[in-house]
Amino acid sequence: MKTTILLADDHRLVREGLRRLIEEREDFRVIGEATNGEEAVELVKTLRPDVAILDISMPRLSGIDATRKISKIGSDTKVLILSMHANQSYVEEVLRAGALGYVLKDAAAADLMQAIEAVRSGDSFLSPSVTHHVVEALARPEDRPAVAASQLTGREREVLTLIADGLSSKQIAEKLGVSLKTIESHRANLMDKLDIHKVSGLVRFAIRAGLVAP
């Protein structure tokens, strides 16, 4: 029985390349591709793959949020996260969300294969180079953009993104259909959580955390 795999990454070339890599293994089979988190969740529901390989940064629904949803629907699908950044120890958050594996995009193909095998059988797997970073990162809890960003509520993250996109509180309030005061409140709360009290700092934080492009 082949291991069935769902591949989710917003970059088509990357997706196609990974598919070739994976399908060199006769016992692996890619049965679906998704270009964003929502699509990935849907495909997991319908296709029931053994393993879902999710890029951590995808539009509509991040890999982390998608992982949470996939865990909740109670399928047997195991989640393997692909991430670009070694420094960003999303790892903790990702594992808490229910993923079994975390592989860096600069890992060797062999590592990915090993990771797929591992999560397929219910084991967890971290890229060797990640383990090191995890330890380091745990020693330095301050200033970890990705982790700090995950402390924010969904609404707060949403507001932060819009602030970084250049909208005023008023515009954000209109866009989200709530009162100006509500947005100001979210703004105050997220500034408090991040301990960043300037728009300039928020923008740079949002960029480092991958919420918006420079």
Next chain:
Amino acid sequence: MKTTILLADDHRLVREGLRRLIEEREDFRVIGEATNGEEAVELVKTLRPDVAILDISMPRLSGIDATRKISKIGSDTKVLILSMHANQSYVEEVLRAGALGYVLKDAAAADLMQAIEAVRSGDSFLSPSVTHHVVEALARPEDRPAVAASQLTGREREVLTLIADGLSSKQIAEKLGVSLKTIESHRANLMDKLDIHKVSGLVRFAIRAGLVAP
């Protein structure tokens, strides 16, 4: 005669995936891989590939800077840039740096092949979706960071940098030993010149222009 190719991307999995994609074509051959810009430049010198495929964001030396150096060493190697962002202003800069092609990472594999063929024979190639953005970008000279930043006076650039660093006008005034009103004036002037009227926009502009780090 096969078309020889150098592949430069800092993510190994992406690199290996692309290699598989490319080598499905019998007339293409990947003769080297680089993990950063400097390495790419070195390998172009020694291997003399027909085409160098460079990721735009790489450590040590960006794809853009690597392109500049490759152009200068006067080899026959043609540069093809791979980018994540359909981003406006990169394209122009990349082409000015001497690249012949610009392909998005979410393009189809077939597009990449077409692009390789094109640049190999000296033609230029842009991802279809990019062409549109280029035209738009040319119509709006203000989103060309480097160029627009040079329109600013020294003092204005200085103030912009401090704004992006998170200082208030009052703090900037103290730091530079001038009146608050003076800083507000510089602030107003540079906002007018750049036609950016939000701190968030200024910060992102400053980052893109290389005035401050993210």
Next chain:
DNA sequence: CCGGGAATTGGGGAAAACCCTGATTTAGCG
């Protein structure tokens, strides 16, 4: 099924940013 805490929603007021107008001084340049 219900209490508690978090998330989300709001208000008031002081501070800062933003906009428009105008002014003086200095330095460079044909």
Next chain:
DNA sequence: CGCTAAATCAGGGTTTTCCCCAATTCCCGG
């Protein structure tokens, strides 16, 4: 020597941000 660009400062106004507070809803665990 006028002319222009840059840098300096100011008044007075609107808008936005930011901080202290409180009411509601919603979900989770006992």
